[in-house]
Amino acid sequence: MSAAAEAATDATHEPGSAGPSLVVERLTTSIRIDRQWFDAVRDVSFEVYPRETLALVGESGCGKSLTALSIMGLLPEGVGRVSSGRITVDGTDMTAASEAKAQAMRGDRIGMIFQEPMTSLNPVLPVGFQIAESLVEHRGMSRRQARRRALELMELVRIPAAAQRLDAYAHQFSGGMRQRVMIAIALACAPKVLIADEPTTALDVTIQAQVLALLADLQRREGLAVLLITHNLGVVAAVADRVIVMYGGDVVESAPVKEFFRRPTHPYSEALLAAMPRVDRSAEALAPIPGQVPTLPDLPPGCRFQSRCPLRIEKCAELPPLIPLAAAPAHGVRCWVRAP
Ligand SMILES: Nc1ncnc2c1ncn2[C@@H]1O[C@H](COP(=O)(O)OP(=O)(O)OP(=O)(O)O)[C@@H](O)[C@H]1O
């Protein structure tokens, strides 16, 4: 099999199967800082198919959460806005939708597990009530029906002694159990698309693995399309089908996951991988990426990684396009040196 054909089969969707559940086309999201607007997400495009997991990776501040909030229609008002592009969820154009329609889509067709479970769960409402809420709102269930379904969902995400804990509050749950409550809320209405923003960062590795296995199982059963946001390339290797690397709001590399780990090509991806702890390397071999992601007003024009890039050339003052590699057309790289 050619490398290209092999790369293509890395993805889980077969040609001719159902279309993508989530389509993001040339999304640009801007953030206002001191009356000036800056593009924090630039020209980002991707698709996620049913049962597929697309991982969005990159250091803190590279635009992962803003991409997720743009899809959800939850950008902070007056501070963030989608400046251009189109987002389609299960056939509905979210960017053209009214606020009422967007709200109907959230929790119904599209669920999100937020980065911070403690701040996104309501501390003064019992968790069972919070899971039931969207069923009453979106599915028109009675309180009693919704409560019964909330119990089923708590069992589905394997919260032990669920019946006794329907009326407990978030602070009475451990971190891992809280994350499961978040998953139950996100899945209550059987959405087509699930966005998981760092769903396991706050958890220890054992619980992390349990939560990820649970998500994978639900995904298989319910046919979910998952957009997984994470810092952790180990998690990406374990659960993702495809990966998109972001830096300074740009997609710098995009590839099927096996192809990505076989042939990481953008200097930023290489740097991320070199900074990742691995069992087959000593801790001394770890190479942290020098410097940090500049703040929005300080991002350089052209390639945004140039200020930290060891391969920088003069041409980097211009923004390189995302170019498919000749050897693997499903693998795109935005770099004048590596994909000229
Ligand atoms: N409400 C806001 N006000 C001002 N700047 C913001 C706001 N939200 C995001 N930003 C800026 O936009 C950029 C992208 O932020 P974003 O939250 O998407 O990063 P991220 O990739 O999710 O990072 P992390 O891994 O830390 O969650 C950063 O420079 C961030 O400081």
Ligand SMILES: [Mg+2]
């Ligand atoms: Mg984030």
